[in-house]
Amino acid sequence: MTDTGRRNSRTLSGLSHQGGPALWLAIGAPLLGGALLVWQAWTLADILGRSIEGGVPLATLAPGILLILALLLARAALGAIGERAGTAAAEAIKLHVRATLFSHLLARSPRAAEQPQAGAASAAIIDQVEALDGFFARYLPAMVQATILPLAFGAIILPLDWLAGLLFLVTAPLIPVFMALAGWGAQIATDRQARALSLLSGRFADRLRGLLTLKLFGRADDETAGIVAASDELRRRTLRVLRIAFLSSAVLEFFAALGVAGVALYVGLTFIDYLQLRATPLSLELGLFLLLMAPEVYSPLRLLAAHYHDRAAAKAAIAEIEAQLGVLPSSPLPLGERSTLLGRVRGPFLDAAGEEGPLTRPSADLSPRGRGEERGPLAVTVAGLTLRTPDSARIILADTDLHIPRGEHVAILGPSGIGKSTLLEAIARLRAHEGGIALDQRPLVEWPETELRARVTMLGQRPRIFAGSLADNIALARPGASRAEISRAAELAQVSPFADALPEGLDTLLGEGGLGLSGGQAQRIALARIYLRDAGLILLDEPTAHLDAELELAMLDDLKRYARGRTLIIATHSLAVASRMDKAWRIAGERLLPMPLPKREGRSVA
Incomplete structure (x- = not known):
């Protein structure tokens, strides 16, 4: 991983703290659901084994059947809670990032040389920040599941059947290996797609602002053709990203299917006495439990593979945000300063604290005294001031002094x-500027x-x-x-x-x-x-x-x-x-x- 990739990963890791308890709930709910899954699979295998081999009546098995239904409902509820919590955490993180970028963008001087283009800045704050949604809502919980659950399932199965447990523990890590190989290509394609989106957004906004000038000089058709070409380039890059994502998913599904088929083959050959690698006979309950758990061992890894492109998209978004707006600040401006800046651009529907609702005042006296604010005039002192053109090619004022009481x-x-x-x-x-400027003797x-x-x-x-x-x-x-x-x-x-x-x-x-x-x-x-x-x-x-x-x-x-x-x-x-x-x-x-x-x-x- 390059230095830029490591920095982007650290940035994403730092942003995860803004998810708060919702993100922890999004991660913890699937893990608890995995524990209930083992309980459900063992209960179902036990019920089927007792019913098929022991001929136990249905009335005796009723409590176990009710337990399975309860476990199914509990897992469904945990899945819904985890998904809802992941969405809430992602929204909180996106809101934090947008507030941070917006407040720091407003704090810059509009004359600053590094001021980004309006279209590119808008694309970074809206589109690129939106690309973080999948990382925190889906990829991050899936990554924790893929890290913990397959190992936990393998550790539970290994004492029950050493060969099946060993098969799980050997084949499961192959999926992340191939996923990383596919991820390198996906990351490059996603970076290019994010860059193409920013270029298209910036170009479209600039051309829209200068539409009247383009029409007057007869350049509207040429610029329209240019935007169409840029849009087509974005479409091709997006399809490249999707092609890599679908191809990598197909490869990973193939390896997962091989693992499940291997366990099924082992259980079947053992039951027909064609393969005997166990010291004790394989019971129907244990065999059914292994078959039920086989796809579940690979399920977290397949889920991670399905959302792996969200990680690439998020890293590309962070890189593009930093390219357009600079390094992502760790926090927004202080509340008071942020409210003032937001108030300058959001109009008369925000009060001084930044909350919605008009702040009415009964008086129409516009003087400081009439508004209960006596701040007074400011003196201006200029000493040795030198001003240059933005390209520093020409001096406008040289070594100028001025005092205005x-x-x-x-x-x-x-x-x-x-x-x-x-x-x-x-x-x-x-x-x-060069030299000194002071207001009321304060630099x-x-x-x-x-x-x-x-x-x-x-x-x-x-x-x-x-x-x-x-x-x-x-x-x-x-x-x-x-x-x-x-x-x-x-x-x-x-x-x-x-x-x-x-x-x-x-x-x-x-x-x-x-x-x-x-x-x-x-x-x-x-x-x-x-x-x-x-x-x-x-x-x-x-x-x-x-x-x-x-x-x-x-x-x-x-x-x-x-x-x-x-x-x-x-x-x-x-x-x-x-x-x-x-x-x-x-x-x-x-x-x-x-x-x-x-x-x-x-x-x-x-």
């Missing part, structure tokens, strides 16, 4: 592509993720609009916001004028990506989210780029009033926007330079 409103000016967005992302800890790297996201909010140039109502999209910023708060945020962001013209107002459903909205309308919906946050630092990137002059002034007035008592940084190319701020800087020649603004009452000039 608490509660000050400033503008960062410059043409498109100069680096304004990159600077805001660096302050929000969404972009790698940015020392801020816990949950606290940082609660105190800093940012609106980019291309906000994400999800499929849902206008109200749902606004409430994404604060799960559980009351309807009054959502309506007030919509008014401040100038969403109400166009929402009121829609048939269902704020309850009007939007398409994925804001289909049907203009750029300015989508920007205003995203700006409304800002008004639901209690952030001490607000970072806005071209918030009024798609608006006319009159609407721009109205939005800036509302924004300035809301941001009173908060630190506000706006990246813009508009002098009209910058003139309404307290101070302004412009980016020029890899430097951040102060920019004089016309004097206005209540505003200092940089």
